[in-house]
Each structure stands twice: as structure tokens, then as C-alpha cells.
Amino acid sequence: MPNSSLNNNPINMLHQLKRYFRASSRLLNTIEVFIDGNSIQVPPTFTIMQACHKAGVNVPHFCFHDRMAISGNCRMCLVEVERIMKPIASCAYPVSPGMRVKTQSEMVYNARGGVMEFLLANHPLDCPICDQGGECDLQDQSVVYGYKQGRFLEYKRAVEDKDYGPLVTTIMTRCIHCTRCIKFSEEIAGMPVLGTTGRGRETEVGTYIGRLMTSELSGNLVDLCPVGALTNGPYAFTARPWELRIINSFDVLDPMTPAIVVNTRGPEVMRVLPRIHDEINEEWIHDRSRHAFDGLKQQRINACLVKTQDGFKEIDWEQAINMAAEKLNQVSGDEVVGVIGEHMDLEAIVAFRDFMYRLGCENIEARRHGIQVSADFRANYLMNSKITGVDESDLVLVVGTNLRTQHPVLNARIRRCVTQNDLKVAVIGPSESLGYDYKHIGNSAKTLKEILDGTHPFAKKLEKAKLPMLILDSSLLKREDGEAIMALVQELGNKYKLVNPEANWNGISILNSSVGNIGALELGITSKHIPGFKPKIVYLLGADNFRPEEIPEDAFVIYQGTHGDEGAYRANLILPGAAYTEKSGTYVNIDGRVVMGRLATSPPGQGRSDWEILRALSEVMGHTLPYDDLQEIRYRIAELAPHLVKYDYVEPYNQTEWITKAKKGDVVESVFADQVDNFYMIDAISRASPVMAKCSAAFNHLKNSNFVPEFPNR
Amino acid sequence: MLYRVIRRTLSATLSTHRQTAYNNQDTPFDFTEANYKEVDSILAKYPPQYKRSAMINLLYLAQKQCNGWVPLAAMNKISKILEVSEMDVYEVASFFTMFNREPVGKYHLQVCGTTPCMVRGAREIIKTIENECHILKNQTSKDGLFTLTEVECLGACVNAPMIQVNGEEVYEDLTPETMKNLLDMWKAGKEPNVGPQNGRKNSEGPMGRTCLKCEPQAAQFRDFAKVKEDYANKKAEEAKKAEAKKAEEAKKAQEKK
Numbered sequence: 007m008p009n010s011s012l013n014n015n016p017i018n019m020l021h022q023l024k025r026y027f028r029a030s031s032r033l034l035n036t037i038e039v040f041i042d043g044n045s046i047q048v049p050p051t052f053t054i055m056q057a058c059h060k061a062g063v064n065v066p067h068f069c070f071h072d073r074m075a076i077s078g079n080c081r082m083c084l085v086e087v088e089r090i091m092k093p094i095a096s097c098a099y100p101v102s103p104g105m106r107v108k109t110q111s112e113m114v115y116n117a118r119g120g121v122m123e124f125l126l127a128n129h130p131l132d133c134p135i136c137d138q139g140g141e142c143d144l145q146d147q148s149v150v151y152g153y154k155q156g157r158f159l160e161y162k163r164a165v166e167d168k169d170y171g172p173l174v175t176t177i178m179t180r181c182i183h184c185t186r187c188i189k190f191s192e193e194i195a196g197m198p199v200l201g202t203t204g205r206g207r208e209t210e211v212g213t214y215i216g217r218l219m220t221s222e223l224s225g226n227l228v229d230l231c232p233v234g235a236l237t238n239g240p241y242a243f244t245a246r247p248w249e250l251r252i253i254n255s256f257d258v259l260d261p262m263t264p265a266i267v268v269n270t271r272g273p274e275v276m277r278v279l280p281r282i283h284d285e286i287n288e289e290w291i292h293d294r295s296r297h298a299f300d301g302l303k304q305q306r307i308n309a310c311l312v313k314t315q316d317g318f319k320e321i322d323w324e325q326a327i328n329m330a331a332e333k334l335n336q337v338s339g340d341e342v343v344g345v346i347g348e349h350m351d352l353e354a355i356v357a358f359r360d361f362m363y364r365l366g367c368e369n370i371e372a373r374r375h376g377i378q379v380s381a382d383f384r385a386n387y388l389m390n391s392k393i394t395g396v397d398e399s400d401l402v403l404v405v406g407t408n409l410r411t412q413h414p415v416l417n418a419r420i421r422r423c424v425t426q427n428d429l430k431v432a433v434i435g436p437s438e439s440l441g442y443d444y445k446h447i448g449n450s451a452k453t454l455k456e457i458l459d460g461t462h463p464f465a466k467k468l469e470k471a472k473l474p475m476l477i478l479d480s481s482l483l484k485r486e487d488g489e490a491i492m493a494l495v496q497e498l499g500n501k502y503k504l505v506n507p508e509a510n511w512n513g514i515s516i517l518n519s520s521v522g523n524i525g526a527l528e529l530g531i532t533s534k535h536i537p538g539f540k541p542k543i544v545y546l547l548g549a550d551n552f553r554p555e556e557i558p559e560d561a562f563v564i565y566q567g568t569h570g571d572e573g574a575y576r577a578n579l580i581l582p583g584a585a586y587t588e589k590s591g592t593y594v595n596i597d598g599r600v601v602m603g604r605l606a607t608s609p610p611g612q613g614r615s616d617w618e619i620l621r622a623l624s625e626v627m628g629h630t631l632p633y634d635d636l637q638e639i640r641y642r643i644a645e646l647a648p649h650l651v652k653y654d655y656v657e658p659y660n661q662t663e664w665i666t667k668a669k670k671g672d673v674v675e676s677v678f679a680d681q682v683d684n685f686y687m688i689d690a691i692s693r694a695s696p697v698m699a700k701c702s703a704a705f706n707h708l709k710n711s712n713f714v715p716e717f718p719n720r
Numbered sequence: 721m722l723y724r725v726i727r728r729t730l731s732a733t734l735s736t737h738r739q740t741a742y743n744n745q746d747t748p749f750d751f752t753e754a755n756y757k758e759v760d761s762i763l764a765k766y767p768p769q770y771k772r773s774a775m776i777n778l779l780y781l782a783q784k785q786c787n788g789w790v791p792l793a794a795m796n797k798i799s800k801i802l803e804v805s806e807m808d809v810y811e812v813a814s815f816f817t818m819f820n821r822e823p824v825g826k827y828h829l830q831v832c833g834t835t836p837c838m839v840r841g842a843r844e845i846i847k848t849i850e851n852e853c854h855i856l857k858n859q860t861s862k863d864g865l866f867t868l869t870e871v872e873c874l875g876a877c878v879n880a881p882m883i884q885v886n887g888e889e890v891y892e893d894l895t896p897e898t899m900k901n902l903l904d905m906w907k908a909g910k911e912p913n914v915g916p917q918n919g920r921k922n923s924e925g926p927m928g929r930t931c932l933k934c935e936p937q938a939a940q941f942r943d944f945a946k947v948k949e950d951y952a953n954k955k956a957e958e959a960k961k962a963e964a965k966k967a968e969e970a971k972k973a974q975e976k977k
């Protein structure tokens with residue numbers, strides 16, 4: 007379902023138009039073709055199928071997919087073209103001027119019926135026990151084109167199931183050889199491990215040698231497969247599509263905030279699927295976004311808890327709030343420290359900020375160890391080129407990050423541009439396989455300096471590039487020499503055309519690691535990092551990824567969050583919050599795009615939306631926050647930062663000028679290390695997720711071992 | 721009926737790899753020195769950006785080197801040489817039935833089972849081999865001598881029924897008796913004569929040679945040198961004419977002025 011809200015927004019439309027003109031003018035010449043007698047103007051590069059879709063005529067298809075190469079092997083899309091004797095595979099046939107296409111003629115029905123009969127010859131009729139039932143292309147299309155009876159009296163073939171890992175279950179007898187999964191693994195994921203082996207009746211789709219599908223994007227195979235050959239492993243046999251409620255939301259486990267659909271049945275989240283959003287995730291989400299939600303059912307904090315001598319004791323809200331208020335009242339504001347967690351929504355952050363300021367505390371920390379550069383201007387911490395900038399760029403320099411494990415969806419976009427737009431990629435930092443050819447030009451800031459001097463051979467390439475991009479991981483800015491690195495990068499930007507006001511281009515893109523982080527920066531929360539400062543009370547707002555030594559032994563720790571993870575472990579008082587599927591919240595992604603996550607289920611037990619808890623606490627303490635409902639708190643956000651209430655929109659900011667210059671300094675030439683050692687377990691939610699645990703056992707063992715694993719020999 | 725079902729299941733060659741002690745990623749494989757030269761000469765036939773076109777030839781070379789089958793390690797090696805993904809080589813190797821992905825016996829008997837051969841008794845030939853060697857289709861005999869497979873038409877239908885051995889020699893005009901004879905000779909370590917087994921010469925009819933008895937005359941060739949010359953002459957003439965015309969026009973134009 008295309009995101010229609012995107013096109014309705016006039017400002018967005020303007021932005022799209024801009025890109026449209028920059029991309030190509032040849033799209034503007036059109037030719038006339040006739041689809042079922044209706045004339046329509048289409049660009050000459052269109053295929054018949056695209057023309058049909060433009061004319062609003064649906065053409066059934068299995069192998070064709072918008073975002074992948076045309077393979078033309080299922081033949082379901084046959085149409086009749088006047089003056090051509092045979093039916094034509096519309097997905098692979100270009101339009102020509104004056105072409106007359108018939109999609110409803112008898113010939114078409116017969117042809118498609120024949121194709122369908124052949125497909126069904128070997129397809130098992132196990133729809134009642136198939137997970138795809140109800141959302142299966144083959145099922146739907148056989149309703150229209152299937153004959154009431156098959157003429158195939160031979161034995162049906164059976165195919166051995168393959169092992170692709172814990173996320174994708176295979177029932178290969180159902181495969182209709184559309185090759186979508188093969189094209190996906192090759193073109194999108196960049197891991198050509200799938201293929202068709204054998205011939206004729208013995209054709210199989212698989213890896214031949216029985217290896218796992220170790221891509222971070224492997225979950226998408228399930229969405230692609232038009233039949234039930236590849237199905238969602240963890241979701242197997244749990245629900246039928248018609249029982250599910252559809253909630254369009256955004257994912258926060260990935261700082262890109264891909265658009266997702268949350269499917270719920272009753273109070274339970276059943277699965278998460280990607281939604282099409284061309285400016286963020288196209289059509290893909292990575293496996294953590296898709297499968298980590300089952301961590302929301304494990305290790306949950308569902309009641310207020312207080313630490314006593316013999317473990318945690320359950321108390322009710324009133325007691326808990328009173329206790330927190332009492333503790334906070336006992337100390338002065340500057341003895342309190344607040345830490346904002348990585349999945350926090352803007353509402354919670356605003357409430358937290360207001361609450362803390364009212365207490366007189368200015369020590370709020372959102373970034374694990376603090377970015378060392380000024381956060382006053384968005385250009386300092388956002389992806390200035392935007393995610394879509396990758397499509398326009400012709401040279402990308404990736405600094406200090408392994409894109410495949412840290413931003414797999416962005417990596418897929420880059421891969422697409424590498425193959426389609428001839429984008430060139432160079433990497434400074436970890437040199438893992440990314441799924442495309444790139445040049446590894448260095449390991450540390452030394453290379454950056456050399457490029458700046460012009461002594462590095464890469465400098466020449468950077469000079470020649472028209473719209474170059476530099477992708478910098480925010481973890482580098484958290485190092486001690488973060489500011490110096492930023493200064494180096496800014497200098498690079500000015501020397502080369504990384505920052506180019508004429509083209510309205512700023513290619514310096516900082517990849518932030520979490521939405522909570524960006525949200526806090528957007529609201530102007532910067533930490534005052536005072537070395538040696540020992541707070542008496544630490545308020546952890548869903549913060550789990552901190553270093554335990556940062557919290558003094560004797561401090562009273564209040565943890566407001568969802569999971570029994572690091573934070574709760576250290577806490578003295580625990581207040582149950584709500585996770586991202588359990589509250590309406592807005593988030594800002596690495597682009598600076600404000601997205602709205604929607605409430606899909608309610609929090610378990612006594613859990614409450616995070617801002618509500620803070621509101622209640624403030625009232626008890628006598629500093630009542632002036633908002634009572636979501637609407638009012640959003641007014642408050644608008645008051646602080648008006649651009650944060652324009653949803654699904656990136657407020658343009660002056661990105662081509664560094665208003666604040668980072669201070670130059672000595673750069674330590676230590677190696678840029680890989681930030682993610684286990685892609686499947688990064689935050690509290692994914693650490694609690696059994697599915698992610700299975701994945702990490704199945705896949706990381708492959709990654710970490712030097713010897714070839716035993717292949718399952720079934 | 722049940723027999724048919726069983727036969728059917730057994731007859732399928734696997735489309736997936738089975739990890740075994742003798743065939744896995746780690747089994748050593750490399751082309752021999754001599755074969756590397758061959759590899760180079762094969763690659764020289766294709767433009768460098770279309771290296772992958774050499775895939776079938778290389779697979780065949782590997783099969784020859786490994787006594788009639790292509791181990792997995794050989795496929796991996798070929799993928800390295802051709803700079804394609806391993807899967808691409810697996811796809812090709814498993815698609816073509818002439819590549820054996822499991823070891824075969826010393827004599828790989830490929831019996832043609834397509835219509836003309838079938839009409840002339842290919843089924844009996846298969847049965848003879850099955851009975852004599854105690855194997856079914858796609859199996860190798862215990863002594864490691866014979867592997868039986870059924871293949872499609874090998875282009876020797878005039879001499880049906882026929883078998884091909886190790887992808888090279890053909891034995892034609894078979895009957896169950898001559899087939900048995902052949903097998904016995906192989907078992908005894910002898911090499912029978914290739915070609916028709918019923919005394920027929922090549923594919924002559926029952927009356928022997930009846931036509932084309934004289935020495936074949938040299939084929940009529942066009943004299944390309946002359947054709948070329950003619951063409952060049954014609955071109956030159958045309959060019960002359962065109963020049964003359966131009967000159968005339970120029971003259972006219974001047975006169976006008």
C-alpha cells in the first residue's frame with residue numbers, strides 16, 4: 007500500500023518534484039498506448055505492465071517485483087497485443103507508440119488459465135495448513151484464473167525443505183520458481199547464495215550446499231515469496247491474516263525509523279511487516295525491526311517494584327510515586343542526574359525535560375557518553391544529505407561504521423545505487439563484506455588527515471565527484487577527540503565539494519545510533535559532563551545502555567522503563583513504562599524526519615505511557631506539568647520546537663553552512679572499531695527476545711568462527 | 721504401480737548437494753599444470769568481460785580431470801577463476817545432466833531412451849544392463865565399474881538403440897545379446913570396438929552402400945578475392961561518378977554567377 011499521506015503534503019510534493027527534475031528530463035516525453043481501448047500517455051521506457059498499472063488495470067503476476075530485475079519466468083502476466091499472434095509477457099515487453107493492449111480478452115483468460123494449471127500441477131493443495139493462506143498471490147489469482155478441476159493425474163513432486171535459519175521457514179514443495187527470493191538475495195541483500203538447481207521437474211530453489219541465509223535483511227524473503235514456500239518462522243501457525251488488526255506505525259529499533267505495519271490480535275502483537283516508504287526504507291526492514299518485538303512479551307516490568315533487602319517487592323502506583331517524590335524532595339536539583347534511553351519518544355523527553363528543569367536539575371544525559379560537538383544546529387547531528395541523498399550521490403565515503411550490521415536498510419539502498427547509478431563507495435574503518443564492491447582505504451583518522459592534505463590517492467576522486475557524501479558514525483563523535491574529528495570532517499567538507507551551497511548539497515551525514523538520542527538533541531538537551539560529579543539520585547528514563555561505573559554505588563536509582571535489563575538491575579525503584587508499540591509517540595529519525603508511532607496494544611500490567619508517569623510524579627511533588635493529554639503535550643513540543651509537530655516531514659534547515667565550527671584539536675589515530683558485535687542483540691528489547699537469541703546463536707557462530715561449519719545433512 | 725513409483729523416486733538425481741567425506745568444500749582440488757594451459761586457451765576464446773561464458777567448458781575439463789565427475793571443490797575453483805558467485809556455477813553444473821556431481825564408475829553407460837531408440841528396444845538394453853550389473857538407473861555397480869543413466873537423444877538415431885560411454889565413445893545397433901557381450905568384455909578388462917555392434921558399417925542401410933559411390937568432388941566455393949576486387953572496383957567507379965557530378969555542379973554554379 008503506497009504511502010498516500012506522502013503525496014498529499016504539498017511541501018513534500020515540492021521536494022519530490024525537485025528531485026524528479028534533477029533525476030531525468032527524459033521522463034517527460036510520453037507516447038500514447040491503448041489499454042483495453044483507453045488511451046493513456048506513458049514514458050517510452052515503460053513496460054506494458056507498468057502502463058497497465060498506470061491505467062489502473064491490474065495484471066496478475068508472480069515473478070515481477072518493482073524493486074528487482076525483470077526475470078519474466080512465471081508467465082502469469084500474459085496479455086494480448088493487437089497484431090501480435092502470441093500472448094505477451096507484459097512485465098518484460100516495452101510499450102511502443104500506438105500499441106493496443108487487451109487484458110481481458112478470451113485469449114488472455116485462456117493463456118493465464120493454462121499458466122495457472124501448470125503452476126498448480128505441482129503445487130500442493132495444503133492451503134488449510136499454510137501460513138500464507140489468506141494473503142497468498144497464488145490463492146487469490148487461482149480464484150480468477152484457475153480451472154475448477156486439474157487434468158494432471160501424475161504424482162506431484164516433493165521437494166526437500168531447506169534450512170535458512172530461524173527466521174525463514176521453508177516448505178519448498180510449495181515453491182513456484184518465481185525466483186524472487188533469488189533476485190532479492192543477489193540484488194538487494196548482496197549475498198548471492200540462492201539459486202535454482204537441477205532442471206525440469208527436479209528444479210529446486212535453494213542454496214545447493216545447505217548454508218544458512220545469513221543476511222540481516224533475510225526476513226524480507228517472506229514478504230516477497232508470492233506463495234507459502236518461505237514463511238515467517240516465529241509467526242508460524244499463530245494467526246490468520248483476517249484476524250489481524252493493522253496499525254500503521256514506525257519502528258524505533260532502527261534509527262532510520264522504517265515504516266512498519268504492526269499486526270495485532272487482541273492485546274497481542276503478532277507480527278511486524280514493512281510498509282512502503284520511498285524516502286526511508288523503500289520496502290525493506292531488517293530482521294531486528296521485524297522480529298525483535300517478541301522481546302516485548304518477555305522480561306517485562308509490569309508493576310512498580312522497590313528494592314528491599316530480600317529482592318524486589320511489588321508496590322502500587324501511589325506508593326511508588328510517593329516514594330519517588332519523597333526521595334527527589336530530599337535532595338537539591340543539582341544532585342540529580344537524568345538519563346534518557348534510546349527508544350524514548352519526544353513526548354516523554356519533553357515531559358522529562360520540563361520535570362527536571364522544574365526540580366532545578368539541568369543534568370540530563372541522552373547520549374551514552376555524550377557527543378563532543380555542539381548540538382545547537384541540526385547539521386551537526388543529522389544526516390544532512392538525507393537518506394534519499396544516496397540516490398543522487400556519486401561517491402560515498404563511509405567512516406567508522408559497518409553499515410551492514412549498523413544500518414542494513416541504508417546499506418541496501420547504497421547497494422542498489424552501486425549497481426544502478428554506478429555509485430562508488432570507499433570505507434575507512436571496519437572492512438566487512440557489505441554485499442557490493444567498495445574500496446577500503448584506511449582504518450583510522452590518519453586517512454582522513456591524508457585526504458585533507460591531498461596526499462591520499464582518494465583525494466583526487468573526491469575532488470572529481472559531483473555530489474560526494476561522507477557518512478560518519480556518531481560513535482566517533484563520542485570519543486574523546488570527537489570534536490577534533492568533527493573539525494576535520496568540516497574542513498574536508500569545505501575543501502572538497504562535500505558541502506556545496508550551489509547545488510544545495512551537504513554530503514556530510516552523521517548516522518546517529520538511536521531515536522532517543524536524536525529526540526533529545528532536537529529538544530536542545532545537551533549534557534553537562536562534569537568529571538568526578540557524584541549524583542545522589544539517578545533517574546533512568548528507559549536507559550539501559552550505560553556503563554555501570556557511571557552511577558555511584560550509593561546513589562538512589564529510579565528506573566522508568568519496560569524491561570528487566572541493565573537499568574532495572576541497578577535500580578532501587580522501578581516504574582513500569584510503555585514500549586514503542588504501546589504508546590502514541592513521535593520520534594525523529596536520522597534524517598530529521600518526524601514520524602508518528604501509533605499505539606497498537608496497551609502496556610502490560612500497570613504500565614503507563616512514560617509522559618503520564620512523569621506528569622503524575624510532578625503533580626505529587628507540587629511542580630505540576632501543564633499538560634493533561636497528548637494534544638496538550640504536543641502543543642508544548644510545538645512551543646519548544648515547532649518543526650517537531652510536522653509529521654512525516656523533514657523541516658528544511660540551513661544545511662550548507664557550518665554555523666558552529668568545531669574546535670580543531672589533536673586526533674587520536676586509533677582504529678575505528680566495529681560498533682556492533684552482535685547485530686541481533688543491541689538494546690533491551692532485542693536482548694529479551696527469544697527469536698533474536700536464536701538468531702544470534704545460529705548466525706553469529708558463523709561469523710565468529712574461522713572453520714567451516716558442519717552443514718546440516720538431512 | 722508401486723514399482724513405478726519406487727523407480728521414479730530412485731531415478732531422480734539430487735538437485736542439492738550432500739556433504740560427504742569425499743565431496744565437500746574442503747576436498748582439495750586444483751587443475752593440473754597441463755589443464756591450466758587448457759583453461760587459459762578456453763578463456764582466450766571469450767571477451768574478458770564475458771568470462772563466465774567459459775563455464776561449461778571448464779566444468780567439462782574438471783570432469784575429465786576427476787574421472788568423470790565434478791566435485792564441489794572444483795565448482796568453487798571455477799567460480800574463482802571466472803569471478804562469479806559459487807551459486808552460479810552450482811546452477812549450471814546441476815542443470816546439465818552431462819555433468820556428474822557424484823562419482824561414477826569406470827564406465828559411465830549413458831543409454832539413450834528417446835523415442836527412436838525406445839522404439840528400437842532401448843528398454844531392453846536398460847534391463848540387460850540392470851540385470852547384468854545388478855544396478856538400477858543412476859546407480860554404480862559394487863565393483864565400481866559401471867554407472868547406468870538414461871539420457872535423451874544423442875543424435876545417432878539411425879543406429880538406434882545406442883549407448884554412449886564416458887561421454888565419448890558410442891556403441892550402436894545394440895541388442896540385449898551384444899550389450900551383454902560388451903559388458904562381459906569390459907568386465908574382462910578388454911576394450912570392444914566402438915560403433916555398430918551388428919557388423920554394419922557406419923550407418924549404411926541393409927543393402928550396403930547404394931549411392932555417393934564416386935569420389936566426392938571439391939565443393940564449389942565463391943572466389944572471395946574476386947568478389948572483393950569487384951566490390952572495390954564498383955566503389956571506385958561510383959566515387960568517380962560522384963566526383964564528376966560534383967565538379968559539373970560546381971561548374972554550373974559558377975556559370976550562373
Ligand code: SF4
Nearest residue numbers: 181182184185187231
Ligand atoms: S521460494 Fe518463493 S520466492 Fe523463492 S522462487 Fe519459490 S516461490 Fe519464488
Ligand code: FES
Nearest residue numbers: 067080081083097
Ligand atoms: S510477471 Fe511477467 S512473467 Fe512473471
Ligand code: FES
Nearest residue numbers: 832837873874876
Ligand atoms: S533417439 Fe537415441 S540417439 Fe536419437
